Amino acid sequence: MNSRERILARIRTAVAGAPEVALVPARPPAAATGREVELFAERVADYRAVVHVAEPGKEGAVIAEALARRGARRVVVPGGLPREWERAVRDHPGCEVVTDDPPLSAAELDAVDGVVTGCAAGIAETGTIVLDAGPGQGRRVLTLMPDYHLCLVRAGQIAAGVPQAVAALDPARPLTWISGPSATSDIELDRVEGVHGPRTLEVIVIR
Amino acid sequence: MSGTFLGMPAFPGNAAAAVHDSQLRFNLRKATRTIRGKRAAVVGELPDWEELRAAGKAIKDHTLRNLDRHLLRLEEAVTRAGGRVHWAADAAEANRIVAELVEATGETEVVKVKSMATQEIGLNEALAERGITAYETDLAELIVQLGDDLPSHILVPAIHRNRSEIREIFREKMGQWGRAAPGDLTDDPRALAEAARLHLRERFLSSKVAISGANFMIAETGTLVVLESEGNGRMCLTLPETLISVVGIEKLLPRWQDLEVFLQLLPRSSTGERMNPYTSTWTGAAEGQEFHLVLLDNGRTDVLADEVGRQALRCIRCSACLNVCPVYERVGGHAYGSVYPGPIGAILTPQLHGMTRATPASHGRGISELDASLPYASSLCGACFEACPVAIDIPEVLVHLRAKAPHPRSERLAMRAAGWVFDRPVRLARTQRLGGRLRRFVPGRLPGPGAAWTDTRDVPDIPAESFRDWWDRTEGGTR
Ligand code: SF4
Numbered sequence: 172m173n174s175r176e177r178i179l180a181r182i183r184t185a186v187a188g189a190p191e192v193a194l195v196p197a198r199p200p201a202a203a204t205g206r207e208v209e210l211f212a213e214r215v216a217d218y219r220a221v222v223h224v225a226e227p228g229k230e231g232a233v234i235a236e237a238l239a240r241r242g243a244r245r246v247v248v249p250g251g252l253p254r255e256w257e258r259a260v261r262d263h264p265g266c267e268v269v270t271d272d273p274p275l276s277a278a279e280l281d282a283v284d285g286v287v288t289g290c291a292a293g294i295a296e297t298g299t300i301v302l303d304a305g306p307g308q309g310r311r312v313l314t315l316m317p318d319y320h321l322c323l324v325r326a327g328q329i330a331a332g333v334p335q336a337v338a339a340l341d342p343a344r345p346l347t348w349i350s351g352p353s354a355t356s357d358i359e360l361d362r363v364e365g366v367h368g369p370r371t372l373e374v375i376v377i378r
Numbered sequence: 379m380s381g382t383f384l385g386m387p388a389f390p391g392n393a394a395a396a397v398h399d400s401q402l403r404f405n406l407r408k409a410t411r412t413i414r415g416k417r418a419a420v421v422g423e424l425p426d427w428e429e430l431r432a433a434g435k436a437i438k439d440h441t442l443r444n445l446d447r448h449l450l451r452l453e454e455a456v457t458r459a460g461g462r463v464h465w466a467a468d469a470a471e472a473n474r475i476v477a478e479l480v481e482a483t484g485e486t487e488v489v490k491v492k493s494m495a496t497q498e499i500g501l502n503e504a505l506a507e508r509g510i511t512a513y514e515t516d517l518a519e520l521i522v523q524l525g526d527d528l529p530s531h532i533l534v535p536a537i538h539r540n541r542s543e544i545r546e547i548f549r550e551k552m553g554q555w556g557r558a559a560p561g562d563l564t565d566d567p568r569a570l571a572e573a574a575r576l577h578l579r580e581r582f583l584s585s586k587v588a589i590s591g592a593n594f595m596i597a598e599t600g601t602l603v604v605l606e607s608e609g610n611g612r613m614c615l616t617l618p619e620t621l622i623s624v625v626g627i628e629k630l631l632p633r634w635q636d637l638e639v640f641l642q643l644l645p646r647s648s649t650g651e652r653m654n655p656y657t658s659t660w661t662g663a664a665e666g667q668e669f670h671l672v673l674l675d676n677g678r679t680d681v682l683a684d685e686v687g688r689q690a691l692r693c694i695r696c697s698a699c700l701n702v703c704p705v706y707e708r709v710g711g712h713a714y715g716s717v718y719p720g721p722i723g724a725i726l727t728p729q730l731h732g733m734t735r736a737t738p739a740s741h742g743r744g745i746s747e748l749d750a751s752l753p754y755a756s757s758l759c760g761a762c763f764e765a766c767p768v769a770i771d772i773p774e775v776l777v778h779l780r781a782k783a784p785h786p787r788s789e790r791l792a793m794r795a796a797g798w799v800f801d802r803p804v805r806l807a808r809t810q811r812l813g814g815r816l817r818r819f820v821p822g823r824l825p826g827p828g829a830a831w832t833d834t835r836d837v838p839d840i841p842a843e844s845f846r847d848w849w850d851r852t853e854g855g856t857r
Pocket residue numbers: 647692693694695696697698699700722762765766767768769770
């Protein structure tokens with residue numbers, strides 16, 4: 172008997188005679204409240220991320236302002252980023268656009284100043300952004316190595332809570348759930364923002 | 379102290395030493411109080427917390443009852459998505475599988491994400507024996523590894539070290555392992571984190587193989603889930619060409635949608651946050667990576683066979699039970715002599731090692747004095763049960779284990795060494811009150827040392843209301 176069979180046999184012996192436990196039906200997602208955008212912005216800011224709310228069509232200007240404040244000179248733009256967002260980066264004076272085609276090495280990504288992406292979903296209740304490596308987001312490493320991540324979220328992408336987001340996401344894609352900048356409390360429980368991921372997370376919510 | 383828990387003295391000896399370590403006690407008090415407060419706040423935000431807790435318990439119980447079926451579904455889904463699944467009956471087999479997978483890549487260095495399962499099986503030591511160096515990448519694990527030390531808390535493994543100790547460890551040891559710490563390193567947590575960032579970044583960029591655990595595995599889709607804070611997990615999961623995940627068979631959830639329950643329960647119970655900074659999920663070989671999943675038994679099927687004890691397998695390692703435990707707060711994690719400290723460790727470790735039977739996992743060692751003393755490392759106050767997001771009735775399991783493995787002297791020694799309760803009237807009162815609520819767990823016959831005595835006498839019932847409470851309520855019997 173190999174280990175696979177042995178473990179399965181041990182499990183069967185162990186639970187033989189135990190009462191069956193029904194699988195509870197998946198919980199119904201709560202209804203949307205209409206306050207998702209405000210709550211999302213508030214909760215993202217709670218993680219000490221920088222948050223802006225922009226009117227539709229005005230986000231390009233907010234991108235340009237953010238990059239100027241940051242002083243970013245070389246910025247990664249993933250394939251499939253909406254044209255007007257990419258243009259805002261490209262037109263920003265003194266800013267060089269870096270694309271991931273051909274794929275950048277981790278070391279090359281380590282040397283850029285920041286990255287601008289969209290996302291797959293937002294979660295109001297927890298202030299979470301979910302990336303699924305789809306168009307406008309790129310490979311997971313693009314939002315990992317650069318020290319600055321500017322992320323755009325459309326109001327329609329924001330789910331009220333975790334159940335709705337899980338239901339909407341595709342598990343076959345590699346997902347990265349981001350709730351604020353990376354952090355550690357390993358030294359005497361003092362929270363320090365930014366260990367390995369981007370130390371600054373800036374979010375633009377498009378109403 | 380060398381990096382192993384094997385052959386440690388029993389809980390009473392460890393606890394007595396730890397109670398006298400004032401740095402440890404200060405850090406523990408600060409840590410557990412901070413986290414307790416944050417947890418209470420974010421748990422209070424969710425009106426359906428008890429419903430979530432009940433759902434978490436039911437999903438886990440269903441999974442454990444049907445573990446064989448769900449593991450086979452998982453295997454199929456992972457394989458379909460381009461991953462390879464390996465089954466390891468015990469620690470030795472898991473270590474051998476991982477070592478051979480690493481050797482097949484031709485690499486002699488691997489990066490690791492904090493994983494209790496790999497600590498449980500002593501993977502780093504086993505790899506070292508075969509000439510493979512495993513680098514821990516969690517800040518706390520790095521502190522522990524550089525300091526040639528042992529972790530003491532599930533979530534904050536270096537909770538027993540203060541900032542100046544950490545600075546000394548970084549200054550002395552970082553250079554021996556890779557990029558040295560800057561010469562002018564201060565003990566500001568920011569500066570220390572920055573030193574770790576630079577030290578580890580070099581390592582991430584050059585590593586070809588990573589080893590992780592997982593918080594959850596989804597049977598239906600073959601998806602693995604890792605929750606973390608620092609981003610070292612993302613580095614390990616994303617950059618290397620080969621990823622090897624070692625995961626206990628009980629970490630399974632049946633359906634993708636079940637994740638919503640646990641992604642709400644875990645961060646709030648664990649760090650007291652609405653959500654942890656990063657959660658990664660991947661299915662099979664993601665973005666062209668080579669992926670191996672090692673499914674670990676190592677005593678879990680023995681725990682599953684115990685009708686009362688099996689609920690310990692619901693544990694999602696949030697550490698809420700540690701943070702509310704009065705015994706843990708005084709003695710710290712090392713006293714438990716196991717990778718699983720605190721209340722959950724007191725019920726999981728002896729069971730994984732094979733409490734009363736000569737199980738394969740106990741390697742014929744029989745039960746050690748430490749394991750036998752662990753079920754006594756508690757006052758049965760019940761705070762752990764109330765905090766547990768999957769409603770594991772830890773006091774019930776403790777009483778059950780005490781009855782199962784009688785051990786002379788253990789109780790008296792554990793309690794006296796921890797010296798935890800009778801020095802504070804408030805605590806005594808609280809304990810008596812909870813004792814009243816937990817009456818149903820008290821056996822009619824005392825286990826262990828008391829057995830001979832109770833063989834001929836009944837254990838007096840614990841009254842529903844303690845004398846103190848009655849006195850307060852009635853103002854000394856005047857009302
Ligand atoms: S026993 Fe419960 S409270 Fe303790 S670590 Fe496990 S899940 Fe958390």
